[in-house]
Amino acid sequence: MRDAIRLALVVAAKDARAELRSKTALLSATVFGALVLVIFNFARDPTALSATDLAPSALWVTFAFAAMIAMNRAFTVEREHGALDGLLLAPVPRGALFAGKLLANLAFVGIVEAVALPLFILFFNLDLSRVFWGIVGTAILATVGFVAVGTVFGAMTVRTRFAELLLPVLLLPFMVPPLVGAVQVTSRLLADRPLSEMLGWLRILAAYDVVFVTVAALVFSSVVDE
Amino acid sequence: MTAPAPASVVSPPTLDRARVVMRRGTIISSIALVGLVVVYVLALGFTPIEAHQGLAQKIFYVHVPAAWSALLGFSLVGIVSVLYLWLHDPRLDRFAASSAEVGLVFAAVMLTTGPIWAKPIWGTWWTWDARLTLTLFLFFLFVGYLSLRAAVHDRHERARFSAVVGIMGMILVPFVHLSVYLFRTLHPQPIVLKPSAPSLPWEMLRTLLISTLVFTVLYVGLVTLRYGIALAADAMEARDAA
Amino acid sequence: MPPEPPINGGYMIAAYIVAAVILLGYFGSLVLKTGKR
Numbered sequence: 001m002r003d004a005i006r007l008a009l010v011v012a013a014k015d016a017r018a019e020l021r022s023k024t025a026l027l028s029a030t031v032f033g034a035l036v037l038v039i040f041n042f043a044r045d046p047t048a049l050s051a052t053d054l055a056p057s058a059l060w061v062t063f064a065f066a067a068m069i070a071m072n073r074a075f076t077v078e079r080e081h082g083a084l085d086g087l088l089l090a091p092v093p094r095g096a097l098f099a100g101k102l103l104a105n106l107a108f109v110g111i112v113e114a115v116a117l118p119l120f121i122l123f124f125n126l127d128l129s130r131v132f133w134g135i136v137g138t139a140i141l142a143t144v145g146f147v148a149v150g151t152v153f154g155a156m157t158v159r160t161r162f163a164e165l166l167l168p169v170l171l172l173p174f175m176v177p178p179l180v181g182a183v184q185v186t187s188r189l190l191a192d193r194p195l196s197e198m199l200g201w202l203r204i205l206a207a208y209d210v211v212f213v214t215v216a217a218l219v220f221s222s223v224v225d226e
Numbered sequence: 227m228t229a230p231a232p233a234s235v236v237s238p239p240t241l242d243r244a245r246v247v248m249r250r251g252t253i254i255s256s257i258a259l260v261g262l263v264v265v266y267v268l269a270l271g272f273t274p275i276e277a278h279q280g281l282a283q284k285i286f287y288v289h290v291p292a293a294w295s296a297l298l299g300f301s302l303v304g305i306v307s308v309l310y311l312w313l314h315d316p317r318l319d320r321f322a323a324s325s326a327e328v329g330l331v332f333a334a335v336m337l338t339t340g341p342i343w344a345k346p347i348w349g350t351w352w353t354w355d356a357r358l359t360l361t362l363f364l365f366f367l368f369v370g371y372l373s374l375r376a377a378v379h380d381r382h383e384r385a386r387f388s389a390v391v392g393i394m395g396m397i398l399v400p401f402v403h404l405s406v407y408l409f410r411t412l413h414p415q416p417i418v419l420k421p422s423a424p425s426l427p428w429e430m431l432r433t434l435l436i437s438t439l440v441f442t443v444l445y446v447g448l449v450t451l452r453y454g455i456a457l458a459a460d461a462m463e464a465r466d467a468a
Numbered sequence: 469m470p471p472e473p474p475i476n477g478g479y480m481i482a483a484y485i486v487a488a489v490i491l492l493g494y495f496g497s498l499v500l501k502t503g504k505r
Contacts, residue, residue, distance in 0.1 A: 156387045166374060169369065169373055170373070172366060173366045174398055177405045180405050180409070204401065211397060212394075222389070251498075252502065279473065281479075282479040285480055285483040328494075331490060331494045335491065339486065339487055342486065346474065444491070451495075451498050
């Protein structure tokens with residue numbers, strides 16, 4: 001078990017190092033985030049639509065697309081460096097392999113979200129003093145779910161011709177429940193609503209994570225093995 | 227990680243067998259299409275007009291059975307996907323692909339007739355209610371599934387990948403349902419008119435049931451025909467490889 | 469005297485035609501493919 005964990009971390013670190021060297025995903029995702037911010041801000045009428053009404057949607061649109069870019073990139077990196085093929089030849093437990101890939105992807109997406117969030121606080125003039133950790137927690141909860149699915153789908157699409165197009169097409173339906181939940185919780189947090197109003201959505205987010213991380217881990221071997 | 231089924235267990239596809247299946251599928255579909263004409267005549271000419279909703283309500287007799295067929299197609303893809311990962315039988319994969327394509331067609335019917343129905347009845351082309359939202363999801367899942375199949379060329383890989391997507395799609399549906407339900411209980415939308423009367427008069431129920439039967443037979447016929455075409459393609463590939 | 473039902477037959481016709489076109493079109497495309505085998 002401890003070996004499996006160590007293995008997962010090795011896999012994760014390998015991917016992370018490869019990406020950090022090129023930084024492409026990080027850059028494109030950050031630029032995208034900034035672009036969304038600018039557009040959303042200039043497109044709204046500040047008297048009609050307050051920042052707190054618009055912010056959750058804008059934030060999660062950014063997170064969603066940035067996550068897609070990051071995951072795409074993660075698998076392109078892996079394909080270019082052939083890391084996965086080498087690992088598969090060794091008798092590596094597939095669960096550990098999945099965990100490693102998941103961690104690497106979460107790290108990529110996490111970095112992008114961590115960069116986008118301060119930008120949002122700045123541009124939307126949000127006061128997150130009371131709810132900062134709530135937002136972070138929600139972000140983690142929602143992200144884990146669709147990144148788990150994205151890790152499996154990414155492994156499938158990486159060798160196809162139109163991988164950058166195919167991954168979003170496959171992943172889109174699976175991103176909706178976590179995104180809807182995240183936006184609902186985030187908007188309630190920003191509006192200072194009591195926890196009781198968010199519990200339903202939080203439960204859906206948690207259930208989604210548990211179910212899809214488990215299923216993804218189970219089917220991962222069917223994807224990478226003959 | 228079970229080994230694929232040994233070749234001796236599943237007989238290789240032959241063009242003759244494929245032609246038999248295609249012919250069968252064509253016949254069943256043709257019968258169903260004649261049935262569809264009957265349903266059209268029945269619905270348009272021999273079923274009472276709903277007083278509050280007018281003629282547009284009759285779209286119901288096409289939209290609902292199409293929904294049933296689409297859902298049937300989708301569920302079978304999910305179930306067969308699980309079976310494939312367990313048994314690795316290529317026939318299961320062929321069936322799943324056929325069911326997905328036919329399901330997509332019925333989903334397209336839903337997605338077009340739904341808004342055409344909604345506009346006169348609810349005043350808007352689209353609402354994010356459970357039915358329409360799930361229809362849209364089903365459509366996207368089918369499209370994703372079929373796109374993936376088109377992009378993966380190795381048959382074994384394609385079958386495995388499709389099965390994974392099929393299973394995950396099946397698991398996704400309850401979450402979509404939950405989200406829509408939670409959203410609507412917190413944001414009650416004014417319901418202008420219920421799309422179907424609380425208790426259907428007998429003639430309407432009769433038409434609906436006959437239509438559902440016809441759509442089911444149509445599903446079976448189209449899947450059989452599609453399966454036959456897939457079988458023929460595999461047979462030709464096997465012959466060329468030999 | 470009960471109220472007259474709304475005039476919306478156009479929608480009904482449109483929907484019925486669209487459904488028929490999709491189903492017949494798909495069936496036709498499949499039949500064409502069988503012809504090639």
